[in-house]
Amino acid sequence: MKTDDRHRTIAEMLRRRHEVTVEELTVACDASGATIRRDLEILAANGVLRRVHGGARSLIVRGENPGYGQRELEDRDSKKRIAAAVAGLLVDREHVWLDSGSTATEVARALSARELTIMPMSLRSLNVLAGADAAGTRPALLLPGGSLVPGELSFRGPMAESNIRSLRFDTAVITPCAVDLKDGLLAHDIDDAAVKRAGLESAGRVVVAASASKWDAQARALVSGLERVDVLVTDKKFSADERAQLDQGSLEVVTV
Numbered sequence: 001m002k003t004d005d006r007h008r009t010i011a012e013m014l015r016r017r018h019e020v021t022v023e024e025l026t027v028a029c030d031a032s033g034a035t036i037r038r039d040l041e042i043l044a045a046n047g048v049l050r051r052v053h054g055g056a057r058s059l060i061v062r063g064e065n066p067g068y069g070q071r072e073l074e075d076r077d078s079k080k081r082i083a084a085a086v087a088g089l090l091v092d093r094e095h096v097w098l099d100s101g102s103t104a105t106e107v108a109r110a111l112s113a114r115e116l117t118i119m120p121m122s123l124r125s126l127n128v129l130a131g132a133d134a135a136g137t138r139p140a141l142l143l144p145g146g147s148l149v150p151g152e153l154s155f156r157g158p159m160a161e162s163n164i165r166s167l168r169f170d171t172a173v174i175t176p177c178a179v180d181l182k183d184g185l186l187a188h189d190i191d192d193a194a195v196k197r198a199g200l201e202s203a204g205r206v207v208v209a210a211s212a213s214k215w216d217a218q219a220r221a222l223v224s225g226l227e228r229v230d231v232l233v234t235d236k237k238f239s240a241d242e243r244a245q246l247d248q249g250s251l252e253v254v255t256v
Contacts, residue, residue: 006035008076010025010039010056011048013025017058018058020055021055025055040056044056079103080106082107083107083109083110084256085233086209087110089231090171092116093115093117094117094171096117096169096172098111098119098125099121100122100124100154100155100175101122101154101175101177103175104122104173108124112138113136114137115137116140117140120141121199123154144159146161146163146195147160160198164198164202169204171206172200173209174208174229176196177214177219178214178219179208179210179214183222184222184229186218186219186221187219188219189220200228205231206229206231207233208233209233211234215234215236232253235255236255237255238253
């Protein structure tokens with residue numbers, strides 16, 4: 001099993017269980033104990049887990065933000081497909097507000113050679129977009145300002161919200177922490193929810209990018225109901241009842 005595959009397997013096991021042992025991971029990953037211990041040290045340094053004697057322990061409690069390091073390992077293929085679909089919804093010369101998070105970083109990669117104006121809400125997306133080939137087409141960038149959240153490297157706070165609300169965007173790309181058919185879009189904390197809401201309310205069109213895992217996640221802060229969303233891009237397989245609920249409004253669902 002390749003390194004990235006082992007890391008994803010370890011992260012997934014810790015999502016299901018609070019603690020795992022080196023011995024269990026050697027079997028699941030078909031790797032030696034020395035290899036697993038090196039993997040655990042790397043993942044601990046990236047904030048994915050906590051090393052304990054004989055294994056590892058999850059850093060997540062119910063409803064908490066898993067942290068960028070762990071989210072980056074999850075649903076990579078899904079996020080790439082979702083990002084490609086989001087990019088296909090945008091036309092050149094649009095002004096785009098781009099949320100923060102691992103899915104948003106994939107969207108930034110998909111937009112890095114597009115003729116767009118983008119306000120990215122994280123340094124990770126900013127670095128992806130600013131690092132595009134200077135000789136070719138690349139987006140024009142607007143910086144939101146505000147406070148930088150350690151670990152997440154996302155912009156938050158009153159300054160960011162004020163700067164967002166002072167502009168009008170053609171499209172806002174929202175990447176919620178959780179999605180619920182009843183409650184809508186959710187974030188893990190009120191500051192993140194406030195920034196997401198500012199982006200949503202400043203745009204003529206709202207595109208939500210959410211992998212299937214976001215529908216099973218829990219978060220505490222409400223961003224908006226689904227009635228404010230124009231297009232939902234996801235890899236979730238909806239039941240007949242869920243699809244009927246979604247079809248009641250004007251929401252367009254793009255499944256990848």
